[in-house]
Amino acid sequence: MRAFLASSIGVACTAALALPLTLNPAPARADRAGSADGGTQSLPLLPLGGGGLDRGAAMSSGAALGVEPRSVRPFSLVGVVWDDASARLGGQVQVRTREAATGAWSAWRDLETLDDDAPDPDSPESARSRQRGGTTPLWVGDSNGVQARVSPRGGSGVLSAQPAGLPSGLRLELVDPGRGPATLTRPLTTDPSSEPSPEPSSETGSDTGSEPAMEEPPADLSASPEAPQADPDAPSAPPEPEPSELTPEPSTAPPLELPEEPPNTSSAHPYTAPRPRIVTRAGWGADEKLREKGHRYTKTVKAAFVHHTVTGNAYSCSQVPSVMRSIYRYHVQSMGWRDFGYNFAVDKCGNIYEGRSGGVAKAVQGAHTRGFNTNSMGIAVLGTYSSKKPAAKAVKAVAKLTAWKLGLFGRNPSGTTHLKSAGGNRFKKGTKAKLRVISGHRDGYNTECPGNALYAKLGTVRSTAARLQGR
Secondary structure (H helix, E strand, C coil): CCECCCCCCCCCCCCCCCCCCCCCCCCCECCCCCHHHCEEEEEECEECCCCCCCHHHHHHHCCCEEEEEEEEEEEEEEEEEECCCCCCCCEEEEEEEEECCCCCECCCEEECECCCCCCCCCCCCCCCCCCCEEECCEEEEEEEEEEEEEEEECCCCCECCCCCCCCCCCEEEEEECCCCCCCCCCCCCCCCCCCCCCCCCCCCCCCCCCCCCCCCCCCCCCEECCCCCCCCCCCCCCCCCCCCCEECCCCCCCCCEECCECCCCCCCCCCCCCECCEECHHHHCCCCCCCCCCEEECCCCCEEEEEECCCCCCCCHHHHHHHHHHHHHHHHHHCCCCCCCCCEEECCCCCEEECCCCCCCCCECCCCCCCCCCCEEEEEECCCCCCCCCCHHHHHHHHHHHHHHHHHCCCCCCCEEEEECCCCCCCCCCCEEEEECEEEHHHCCCECCCCHHHHCCHHHHHHHHHHHCCC
């Protein structure tokens, strides 16, 4: 999720202070939806201590922009966006929020630039006029107060009083997830500690805050020049429609969840796995009126990219439907994407959620791995796993999901495949990249995602998924 940019430096959180609220805060843009159904408050970032500078002069002169501490309508997720999706932020974004129940202010927390979980360059979704640049969103729970600041950086990547300037249209997005869905047939699993840890392996990781050992791909998993060649793992199943084609909306109401289902013994592929239980979009309460109509597909699914959402770990699994609705609204309304970016999401209790619409068994094109959204799927583990070890249930859920979905397209979870890059900071456009069938986001893009601790678990995911397929 976080790209390795010169501007990415750590800043220690300061102690929370209950600062007084400003008497005349800047007006917020009206909610895009009624509060009962969720909505987004959009606050412009204004000069902080700018000596009377207007917003444009403050950006060009290097003055910090932000939102003074103030009361706002209830929200649960926060992020920052700007007008030009191709513009670099060139600054450090920090927020602090006030908990609605206690009135306590949080410490300052960093928001990272969201430029690697994105539509492919030159794709129809990327070309949409309303697409914007932004940060990763942060889940903060029920809150009613906020403060934000954007400190510009110089060309060296350090905070500077004389930077090149910040992008135009900077604003703070406060997302209210709205009402929850109807009751599920079976409640969500809500205890992440009820399952024993997985069997020991060569992978390491701990909850102590130290960085675990990283599992790196073999040396031969690198770019090779584009050349006509047969795809060694091309599926025998009929292809899905080309990405340029949009399919119509289904006419029947979807179920709230898809139950566990045995493997399809009539499949043309010899190695299949059971379908795990999946909470559908209807189950987590997606408002289908928000997204762009129709669905966009690719020919097949050759690889699964694993991500972490960097939305923080301060959520309970019973809150995840609200987290999903918040991320969905942020991706569509704040970032300007056509739909939820990831194909699937997994919480720390091992619950699996349908992400982008179009059918869980189909090759739906997502916006999860910039440059490699064609013929792939994206799975996001909700939370931040740079140093915190992911829950065993989450790791197992990713294995079950990849075993089933990759099995539908005849893929070996322990194998490798080739994907053609649409352009990114690791593989140039047109490069034929050799990747693992189950890869971390960092394997296709220079980024820290999915975090060292989660990346270290991908070997376990691959071996478990292969076993579930009967290999």
